[in-house]
Amino acid sequence: MALQITQSCVNCWACVDVCPNDAIYQDTPHFLIDDGKCTECLGDHGVPQCAAICPIEMAIVNELGEFLNPPGSLTGIPIEKLKEFGLWREAA
């Protein structure tokens, strides 16, 4: 089991610093998670740290492609506004 980073990532480094497994590495066009190292923080923390600090909705997904931070969950911007501004998309 491992999490993944999507194209929404803005390369802010926040997740790199808090990952207990050093599983996140710099790549182009955005950071990636080494699925051999990622444990989804089981045994280290109650919640996956990358998803707990990530400021960007839809940037981290689980193996099912589900957003750990779905649209609107971090900013509180209502879905209809997100759609109006082109900031909303279905699960990956």
Add this chain to the structure above:
Amino acid sequence: MELPVISNTAPAAEGGGCSSSGCGTAPDALGHLPDHIRAKVQDHPCYSEEAHHYFARMHVAVAPACNIQCNYCNRKYDCSNESRPGVVSELLTPKQAINKVLAVAAEIPQMTVLGIAGPGDPLANPARTFETFEQLSERAPDIKLCVSTNGLNLPQYVDEIAKHNIDHVTITINCVDPEVGAKIYPWIYWENKRITGVEAARILIEQQQKGLQMLTDRGILVKVNSVLIPGINDEHLKEVSKIVKAKGAFLHNVMPLIAEPEHGTYFGIMEQPEPTPEQLQDLQDACAGDMAMMRHCRQCRADAVGLLGEDRGDEFTMDKIDVMEVDYEAAMVRRKEVHDSIIEQLEAKRGNAKPKPADLGVPADARPVLMAVAGKNGVVAEHFGHAKEFLIYEASPSGVRFLSHRKTELYCGGMDSCGDGDVVDEGATESLLDRNIRVLEGCEVVLCSKIGYEPWGKLEAAGIAPNGEHAMEPIEEAVMAVYKEIAATGKLSPAADSKKVA
């Protein structure tokens, strides 16, 4: 606070960033401070209004990560065409940052201050931030170091800040009440969890206040930044000002919220209003009773380079820096000469500063008048349609003082004549002109070097008297001359019915 007029002709200003001459930069603006603190800020452009005409600063963008979300911020910050906090074009490693700082310091000897301000929170990037500070304090000991933070991680890094000889810290404090904070901060990352709502704001406020106290206890200078958000923290900021002053912050900088829908921030998208220039000024005046207020802030980018109000970042991109040869030992000698000479001129000027005129020839009961000035390098120099900002001055029987700058949008495309002939897109141009006139709300006179027929008429219709009679005169003298002319007509006496000059 009373700010007397001083003559302030820039000695070393080479196309300086600020277009005003005085900026209310009476040396007394920080007069309540003990001598050792005044000595610390006299060459710091962000802290001393006087210094910002002569000394430059730079920010290096080594701190991308953040540990909180503010409703006025969008973390998709990579935009080179904007100038606002949190925005950068090129993220740097600490090593690149050192090279950049040394190159800029050699090239711009007036650069005295290096700050780390983001684009995230410097203390959420402790390894990158402190490595940069550590190396700089070794290799460029003549540069002052400062850091700005949201305060969440501040208590745990106060000792580290003191160790690296960082003697200036800016904390952004928008509230001291968690209920208010919950409307500004949707979440924080704290103790390995994302925390939301009032609880998040409570923790953030607690850490900010604790960190502020710890810094001032160690003698580290603290400036507090607050973002004025109408309807959310406007009244509340008066209390914030009192509390941070009591804890020893030496300067309070109340900045206007920037919230445009195209920035993609919560406040932008939700159409949260920005404060009007008048609202900002009223609040700054209200807080000024408790605290020294900063009015010359230009809300710069997290990678800005140069004097306040200018950005020379494009001259120092990494590809250009990589091919620069820097002999810092030699640069330091030259830098010292430049700094000494500026300080000498400032001191000479303070010595010569004219005492406040006892009698300006205006009746003591005349009401104050706000005037907008299209100025450059301390004189009334700009064409109305070319002014990127207006400097707002208040003239009263006790003198002239600078209050603020108000940004405009250029509506005149640079034609020789301004007015009805040069309108390219009638609709768009008109609305920009109208917008600029709205920016001048509260002012009764606008001083500029030249003005077209069309804006002249619109200004008069808006109750603002255009004045092009004082082109190339020093701003304060021109403002006072106009004030005296108005006073002579009797329009400023308490008995006069008309509130407006125009």
